Amino acid sequence: MxxxxxxxxxxxxxxxxxxxxxxxxxxxxxxxxxxxxxxxxxxxxxxxxxxxxxxxxxxxxxxIQKEEEQNIEPEKMDLDIIYEDVDIIVINKSPGMVVHPTKRFQSGTLANGLLYYFKSKGENCIVRLVSRLDMDTSGLILIAKNQYSHMALAREMSGESFKKGYMAVAHNKLSPNEGTMDYPIYRVGEGTIKRVIDPRGQESITHYKVIEEYEKGSLIQLRLETGRTHQIRVHLSHIGNPLYGDILYGEAYDDSSLISRQALHANTLSFPHPRTGKIINLECGLPKDIKNLIEKLKNS
Incomplete structure (x- = not known):
């Protein structure tokens, strides 16, 4: 290609x-x-x-290649590359990393590292994010390397062949241990990032399955049917199972001694390749901090 x-x-x-x-x-x-x-x-x-x-x-x-520039400062950093070809690159993002520069985070973002990586290879690419993750959510994130692949993937994101899977550790046990959370998510106002369950919100559907149970928690596999902001975090909090480490939606719990961020990891990604249409299936394991959390829950 x-x-x-x-x-x-x-x-x-x-x-x-x-x-x-x-x-x-x-x-x-x-x-x-x-x-x-x-x-x-x-x-x-x-x-x-x-x-x-x-x-x-x-x-x-x-x-499809053209001269392009992006107002982002290239920064050398270690990137965990899961898959790459001429059209796309998939990174296993570490927790605590912002995806794209903001007023608050001008450097140290995934986009800074990617731009350095592209330039070091002599590739004339800018950073075109196809999927995004919160700063404290780790896992697979898909980036297009040209305008055509970004357009094609964006078109496929709402289709059945584009699938995003997550692993999470939540408080308490879920009943039933497999099911679907179908609750509309609403943003209360412009001044807050927090979302709530509200009939005025957008349709939001999350499928889940409990993988392991502990005395005070559950390891859950989740698949998004829709992609709303904070969807998994809002849904699990609503049913009484907020994520460990989630200070926004699990404020009733103090998990600071167990994990320093929400225990959410994007571990699987499936999508049709923008050029060939062939389904790409990718997976990555749990990061160290979530593994440590699980061990602590098992031994508690």
């Missing part, structure tokens, strides 16, 4: 290149406009225009 997309037009009836790019290849209008403006779309080896009528046997090339 290279920096261009190659397609052969094999239909008997001709079609305008613009219509083919939009309706058949599902390219965004923004991508098409930029590629045409920069002469990055070719037919049979020659720069093409959108009004060109495709004929059977025509070879279409869309060059």
């Amino acid at each position: 290279g920096s261009e997309l190659n397609f052969s037009f094999e239909k008997d009836e001709s079609i305008l290149l613009n219509k083919y790019l939009k309706d058949v290849l599902k390219l965004s209008s923004r991508l098409i406009r930029g590629a045409i403006r920069e002469d990055r779309i070719m037919v049979n080896g020659k720069v093409a225009r959108l009004r060109y009528e495709l004929k059977k046997g025509d070879l279409i090339q869309v060059f």
Whole structure:
């Protein structure tokens, strides 16, 4: 796989290149406009225009790499790379790391490290986040390395083939030990990051299964059907099983001696590859602090 997309037009009836790019290849209008403006779309080896009528046997090339800059300072850091190719990279993010620079966190973010990594390899990439994780949630996060893969993955995120799985350690035992939490999540106001269960909220669905039970807690596997902010944390708190270490939704508990952040880890990720459509299945193990928490609960 290279920096261009190659397609052969094999239909008997001709079609305008613009219509083919939009309706058949599902390219965004923004991508098409930029590629045409920069002469990055070719037919049979020659720069093409959108009004060109495709004929059977025509070879279409869309060059997806382009000169790009991002206002992020590159920083050298160790990255736990789970998967990488020319289109995507998947990182196992450590807890305590912000994903993208903010006013409060200008450096030390995953994006700072990724930009340094891309530049060190001589790759002209900017950081295009497909998925995100809270600062204190660890695990798999997907980043697109070009505009095309970001567009394709964003389109697939709401589909059944895009799946995100989590492991969590929650207070108390769940009953039943397998089920679905279907409660609407609502943001009360602009001045707070906290979410609540409220009929005015967005539909939010989380599937769960208890893997292990302890005297004062449970290890749970969860799968998101929707992707709301703090969804797992809000749902588990609502049913009386807040995450260990969650000071926002488990304020009734003092877990500071057990773990220093919410015990939530994104351990599985499945998605169709943006170029080939092949399903990529990825997994990573629990981090050290959650393993230590589990040992403490087993021995308590």
